[in-house]
Structure formats: C-alpha cells, structure tokens
Amino acid sequence: MPRLLEVANVAEPSFLQVVAMGLVTVFVVLICLIIIIKIMGALMGKNQAPAPAAPAPRPAAPAPAAPAQPNKQQLVAAISAAIAEDMGGSADHIKILSIRRL
Numbered sequence: 365m366p367r368l369l370e371v372a373n374v375a376e377p378s379f380l381q382v383v384a385m386g387l388v389t390v391f392v393v394l395i396c397l398i399i400i401i402k403i404m405g406a407l408m409g410k411n412q413a414p415a416p417a418a419p420a421p422r423p424a425a426p427a428p429a430a431p432a433q434p435n436k437q438q439l440v441a442a443i444s445a446a447i448a449e450d451m452g453g454s455a456d457h458i459k460i461l462s463i464r465r466l
Contacts (some may be wrong), residue, residue: 439463 377385440460448455 379416 440463441455443463444455444458444460448458451458
C-alpha cells in the first residue's frame with residue numbers, strides 16, 4: 365500500500381536559529397510600527413492649522429497683605445484643638461506660648 369503522507373526528512377532548527385528568528389521578527393515589526401507612526405504623524409500634521417500665538421501673560425498683581433487676626437483667642441483655640449486631635453489628647457494639657465506665621 366502506498367503511503368499518502370510521507371514525512372519529509374527535515375532537520376529541526378537549532379536553538380540559535382530560533383532565537384535569531386524571534387529577534388529578527390520583533391525588530392522588523394518594531395521598524396514597521398515606527399514607519400507607520402511617522403506616516404500617520406505626517407498626515408495628521410498637514411491637517412492641523414498652526415496654533416495662534418498666545419498673548420504674553422500679564423504679571424500677577426501682588427497679593428494684598430493679610431489682615432491682622434481680629435480674634436486671636438479663636439485662632440489659639442483652633443490651633444490647640446488641632447494639635448490635641450493630632451496627639452490624641454485633650455486641649456486642656458496644651459499650652460501655646462507663641463504663634464508665628466511661617
């Protein structure tokens with residue numbers, strides 16, 4: 365009976381051939397992607413109108429001086445409450461000697 369399918373006597377590729385083929389495939393695809401992206405960028409760049417020049421920004425007006433704190437006791441109470449909350453204690457055990465703006 366004749367054999368319908370005969371297996372060709374082909375040697376298996378070596379490890380280095382497989383690695384080389386993989387590297388070549390990867391770099392060929394990357395080069396193709398680079399070329400496609402450059403072509404698309406050139407096509408998209410032609411369709412865009414040049415952006416108008418932005419006017420020079422004005423210098424910011426100086427901020428007004430902060431008004432003096434009219435009720436310093438409320439400020440001290442708020443600061444001592446925040447410190448007490450952070451420390452997990454009571455505001456009764458905190459004594460604030462001075463407050464300076466940083």
